Amino acid sequence: MSYIKRKILLAEDDFDFAMILKHYLDIHNFEVFWAKDGEEALDIFQKEDFKICIFDVMMPKIDGFTLAEKIIKINPEVPFVFLTARKLKDDKIKGLKLGADDYIVKPFEADELVLRLNNILKRSEQKTNVFSSEEIHIGDYTFNPQRLELKMNGSIQRLTEKEGALISFLHKNKNQLLKREEILKAVWGSDDFFSGRSMDVFISRLRKYFNEDSRIAIESIRNIGLEFKLKL
Numbered sequence: 001m002s003y004i005k006r007k008i009l010l011a012e013d014d015f016d017f018a019m020i021l022k023h024y025l026d027i028h029n030f031e032v033f034w035a036k037d038g039e040e041a042l043d044i045f046q047k048e049d050f051k052i053c054i055f056d057v058m059m060p061k062i063d064g065f066t067l068a069e070k071i072i073k074i075n076p077e078v079p080f081v082f083l084t085a086r087k088l089k090d091d092k093i094k095g096l097k098l099g100a101d102d103y104i105v106k107p108f109e110a111d112e113l114v115l116r117l118n119n120i121l122k123r124s125e126q127k128t129n130v131f132s133s134e135e136i137h138i139g140d141y142t143f144n145p146q147r148l149e150l151k152m153n154g155s156i157q158r159l160t161e162k163e164g165a166l167i168s169f170l171h172k173n174k175n176q177l178l179k180r181e182e183i184l185k186a187v188w189g190s191d192d193f194f195s196g197r198s199m200d201v202f203i204s205r206l207r208k209y210f211n212e213d214s215r216i217a218i219e220s221i222r223n224i225g226l227e228f229k230l231k232l
Contacts, residue, residue: 005031006121009053011041011067012083013060024110030117038062045071050078052121057084057091068098076160077148079120083108096194096201099160103194123189124161138171139213139230150209157209162187166202170218170228179225 008030012018015036022032033048035041039061045053053071055064062070064082071078081102082095095103101120104113136143142151148164150157159167165187170178184191184199203218203226210216215231 005029006051007031007048009033009041009045009050011035011038012056013037028114038067041067042070052117053080055080055082057082057086079124096198119189139216143167152212174228174230177225177227
């Protein structure tokens with residue numbers, strides 16, 4: 001049985017490491033496009049349709065964080081992960097705030113990386129399939145799950161797939177106390193530490209998106225979860 005390989009962009013300046021990783025991903029059903037620096041990666045990204053990206057953080061010309069920011073502006077729906085030898089907590093937080101789906105510190109097991117990539121792609125495809133084509137009215141806002149847009153008074157906030165999935169889940173369970181684990185498993189597919197920190201970042205974003213309507217609130221209940229409150 002033949003499978004269509006999934007295109008993946010690998011930005012890594014260490015040639016030997018990149019070739020080993022490229023070979024391993026090739027035999028696990030990925031078509032790898034390798035870039036030796038951030039500038040080359042940005043150029044390749046604009047020419048191909050990728051399913052997922054892997055960025056080293058420390059690269060010449062354009063570093064991984066800056067590369068991610070530029071790629072999000074081009075296509076915010078493509079998931080990406082960071083690979084790095086840096087273990088600083090601030091770096092991990094920065095990666096999360098940018099919207100990374102994972103942050104993997106070198107050295108790591110190649111099998112684990114492939115598993116994480118497959119899980120990210122599986123969740124991404126599931127979210128795309130379950131998005132409704134009908135617009136949802138949330139207070140003064142209009143949320144379009146299919147187009148990933150949040151509208152209010154003529155202004156449009158473009159959303160990532162994860163932001164759209166989180167809004168959909170919270171609105172579906174509005175005015176109910178939700179445990180953190182419920183939200184994490186429904187939207188992230190995992191309730192591990194990394195996913196939990198990522199959720200905190202995304203919740204902060206949603207609070208900013210909905211701050212123009214006082215009837216909408218996302219309230220956190222310490223050590224339990226949160227509640228998406230919507231007053232009629």
